[in-house]
Amino acid sequence: MSKRLVPLILALATAATADVAAQDVPTFTADVAPILYESCARCHQPDGIGPMSLLTYQDARRYAGRIAQKVETRQMPPWHLDKTVGIQAYKNDVSLSDRQIETILTWAAGGAPEGDPSALPPRPELPDGSEFALTAELGPPDFVVRSTPYTVAANAQDQWWTPTTTFEGIIDRPRYVRATELKGSFPDGLKVLHHGHVTLSMTDENGRRSSRPIGRQGVGKGGDLFPENTGMLIQPDGQLNWNLHYFPIDEVVEDEQAIAAVWLYPEDYVPEYETVGEQRFTADMGGDMPWAGDIVLPPHSVKVQQGTHVLDRPALISSFRPHMHMRGRAQSIEAIYPDGRREMLGRVDNYSHFWQIAYEFEEQAAPLLPRGTVLLITTTWDNTADNPINPDPRQWVVFGQRGVDEMSHVWMGMTYLTDEQFERLSAQRTRIAQAGGDD
Ligand code: HEC
Incomplete structure (x- = not known):
């Protein structure tokens, strides 16, 4: 190899490495801001309900560590659904993709660089x-x-x-x-x-x-x-x-x-269909569920409670919204069909007392349940020190209104159907599924 070529190759190699390194660490303007503007800005802006604004590079940089921690644990954006079980098609899903999470984590770990200011997307239109x-x-x-x-x-x-x-x-x-x-x-x-x-x-x-x-x-x-x-x-x-x-x-x-x-x-x-809106299904009092007195959480305990409700008419469930308090960790709804088949409809595994999120099913995915279906609601509480918002794991906790007491119910958007409506909707679903399969 000629002597003159060596420095040139070295220079090229160094440039290539520098390029790879630059590509490896995402920047705020090109990679992170688009995610924050789309998924965080409506709350993290001066008039929003989030505790800080995340619109500028300075703000995002200052909170980079906490942003990484909250997105990695899927606490932010607030969407606390278990993605490994149950129906996954929701109209209002605001969660980040694995790739978006990766981008934020790599950015924060790589020193949260700003990047080229001209790459910054325009400020998002914020809700009034x-x-x-x-x-x-x-x-x-x-x-x-x-x-x-x-x-x-x-x-x-x-x-x-x-x-x-x-x-x-x-x-x-x-x-x-x-x-x-x-x-x-x-x-x-x-x-x-x-x-x-x-x-x-x-x-x-x-x-x-x-x-x-x-x-x-x-x-x-x-x-x-x-x-x-x-x-x-x-x-x-x-x-x-x-x-x-x-x-x-x-x-x-x-x-x-x-x-x-x-x-x-x-x-x-x-x-065509008449809904009763969001209806409360309790695992903690009254009806055909166990009574509120059943909630007794000993100090330092993890407890599970289950309640059932039998549908006396066919029904379409458009949404569910779990409700517990500070010790609440998880809640799920399952359907046990008249033929004994059991199906997980939805489960929240990362519950936060601060949030009251309604998980709204996509129309074609909304549970369509025959008369006689048993809805099984399972609540899990964590009264140990591992629960970061537990005010005092040494306390006995019972049912009550305050955040330091407990509850266990779920709101579901209910549309009760006649048998004829149920048959028609079921047939429609089958047709749509078959048409989709033919594509
Ligand atoms: C629907 C409104 C909303 C959205 C969307 C939202 N947040 Fe939040 N965020 C909040 C609220 C309210 C809090 C305070 C309560 C809490 O921590 O749950 C918070 C807390 C946080 C915290 C913790 C702040 C602290 O003091 O420790 C971080 C970090 C955060 N959000 C980042 C984000 C990021 C990043 C996104 C987008 C990927 C996002 N949030 C989306 C409303 C929102």
């Missing part, structure tokens, strides 16, 4: 916190109702506010609801309302009493948009029962009013 999330899709709601004002103290334990208001003069005849959304008022109410619901107690023209949820809210939960051709029937007069659970945020929030928005189907439209 004063608007309802469903407005983007449905336009403004047909009506809104407000709770009576409540002042949330700066520093206190959890607070509950359960006023009633009248529901009169808002609609003038029975109507079908297409969607609902409940939220605290902008900006501080959004931060103090941990979860809440408002139900309409009403009497129909035959004197039958019933109640329907016209807004359910929990941290991380959006509005409820019913599947196509599905509506919830409400009557023109009745009473609204509010149940609002506030968490103080270190500053007084004066005269807070929760707001529920309702979108209706057109006046003469009768949807």
Whole structure:
């Protein structure tokens, strides 16, 4: 080899190595910002519910270690589903792909470099916190109702506010609801309302009493948009029962009013399927489940509780939303079919008390269950020191309202079907599955 070529080859080799190294460590502008803008910015921005903004390189760099830790353990973005079992097709899945997680971890481990500033994507369009999330899709709601004002103290334990208001003069005849959304008022109410619901107690023209949820809210939960051709029937007069659970945020929030928005189907439209909205299935009290008294968690223990509910009609489940408190770790719903077959529908294995996420099934994947199906709900609590938010593993824990007490139930979006509707939907699914198979 000629003497002149050696330095040239060396130089080329060094350049190549430098290139590989540069390619190995992702940069903020080219690789990480697109992920943060898409999956984190709506909450991690100055007006969002996240504790810090992650819009600029400086912010992201400062929190790089914690970002890596939260995405690696799949705590952020908040999506606490067990990805190894059950149905995996959800409309509102916000989780990161393995590859995106890898990118963030390699970036943080490689010193969190900025990269070429000109590669930075444009700032994402951030949601206006004063608007309802469903407005983007449905336009403004047909009506809104407000709770009576409540002042949330700066520093206190959890607070509950359960006023009633009248529901009169808002609609003038029975109507079908297409969607609902409940939220605290902008900006501080959004931060103090941990979860809440408002139900309409009403009497129909035959004197039958019933109640329907016209807004359910929990941290991380959006509005409820019913599947196509599905509506919830409400009557023109009745009473609204509010149940609002506030968490103080270190500053007084004066005269807070929760707001529920309702979108209706057109006046003469009768949807094919009638839903009852989100319904509570308890593993902890009443009905055909074990009673609340069954929750007894000894100090330093991991405990499991199961409850069952038999469907007396066929049903379509559009979503599920687990509910436990600080010791909650996992919750699953399984179906035991009349022929004995058992199927895991969904399981949350990374539960966080801070979040009330509704896992909304894709329409074709939503469980379609025959009459006689047994729903088996399994709750796991961790009252040991391994649970990072356990306030005190030395305590006995029983059922109760406070975050330091426990609960065990799951909200499910329920549409009960006639036998004829069930047969039709089952046949439709089979047709779609076969058509998909032919492709
Ligand atoms: C739906 C709103 C929301 C989204 C989306 C979201 N976060 Fe968060 N994040 C929060 C809230 C609220 C908290 C505080 C409560 C908690 O830790 O669960 C938090 C906490 C965190 C923390 C811990 C902060 C601390 O003080 O230790 C990190 C780090 C974080 N988020 C990063 C991210 C990243 C990275 C993404 C996107 C990949 C993301 N988050 C998506 C709302 C959100």
